[in-house]
Amino acid sequence: MPELPEVESFRLYMDSTSLNKTITGVEVQSSSVLAGVTKNALQKKLKGKKFLSTSGYGKYLFAETNNNEFLVMHFGMTGFLNYYKKRDEGGKYIRMQVNFKNGYHLAFDDRRKLGHIYFTDDLKKFIKKKRLGVDPVRENIGxxxxxxxxxxxxxxxxxxxxxxxxxxxxxxxxxxxxxxxxxxxxxxxxxxxxxxxxxxxxxxxxxxxxxxxxxxxxxxxxxxxxxxxxxxxxxxxxxxxxxxxxxxxxxxxxxxxxxxxxxxx
Ligand SMILES: [Zn+2]
Missing domain, CATH: 1.10.8.50 (Helicase, Ruva Protein; domain 3)
Incomplete structure (x- = not known):
């Protein structure tokens, strides 16, 4: 199960592949991974936007758009990200993917479907709602x-x-x-x-x-x-x-x- 270090590696992966690229749309292959957001809402929120930066908290990964909103991912037991171009490079268990204008896709791959995708405009509120304690690394606690x-x-x-x-x-x-x-x-x-x-x-x-x-x-x-x-x-x-x-x-x-x-x- 992806824990803090794994999620941090996904974050760096996203930084190196998916920032500052125009999003042309979103595909949802398994709507059961969507939590509190519909496929249509996600599409509306992301189409024409770009991801500008990423951050993490606990086991959550946040990708901020140029509209100051956040795609939030939790990877459950088997989730990971895959940035790919050709369909046959896409993996077997894509549950959601973001399509970019350059022809690439960022896939949320999750065999066991225990991961979740959210969308929020307020990270602090999200963290509070999830009742998350302190992130010992990112908050660098003493x-x-x-x-x-x-x-x-x-x-x-x-x-x-x-x-x-x-x-x-x-x-x-x-x-x-x-x-x-x-x-x-x-x-x-x-x-x-x-x-x-x-x-x-x-x-x-x-x-x-x-x-x-x-x-x-x-x-x-x-x-x-x-x-x-x-x-x-x-x-x-x-x-x-x-x-x-x-x-x-x-x-x-x-x-x-x-x-x-x-x-x-
Ligand atoms: Zn021993």
């Missing part, structure tokens, strides 16, 4: 802010870190990764964490997200000791002599090492 957002939180540390109303952009994969390198078991009750655990979590969260963004979210470029290469029960832990295990937390499969990730009591 340790005191980090602690402030975590005050009074309950539940497992894993579910706290996946909660978009606390930290927007961290999902199943990166919450596991942060806990793995912080040496904390994902089933640990959040309220059991000590100050030193929070400091470690803050540092690892920053380091891991920053590194993933720097590597353009290319998993193959990420260090060999990253858990995301070993997400299978029974695998050897790349950090110690332990074994990777799986446990379901908050409806998601969490992976962790049974040896070096301690349950804080």
């Amino acid at each position: 340790y005191s802010d980090f602690k402030k957002y975590l005050t009074g939180r309950r539940g497992t540390v894993k579910s706290v870190f996946m909660n978009q109303e606390i930290f927007a952009g961290i999902g199943n994969i990166y919450s596991d990764e942060i806990l793995f390198h912080s040496k904390i078991n994902p089933n640990t009750s959040f309220e059991k964490l000590k100050e030193k655990d929070l400091k470690t979590l803050f540092r690892k969260m920053k380091d891991i997200l920053r590194l993933a963004i720097d590597k353009d979210a290319e998993w193959g470029e990420l260090p060999e000791n990253f858990l995301l290469h070993y997400r299978k029960p029974g695998k050897d832990c790349p950090l110690c002599s332990g074994t990777i295990e799986r446990s379901t937390i908050g409806g998601r499969s969490s992976y962790y090492c049974n040896k070096h990730q301690r349950l804080v009591k």
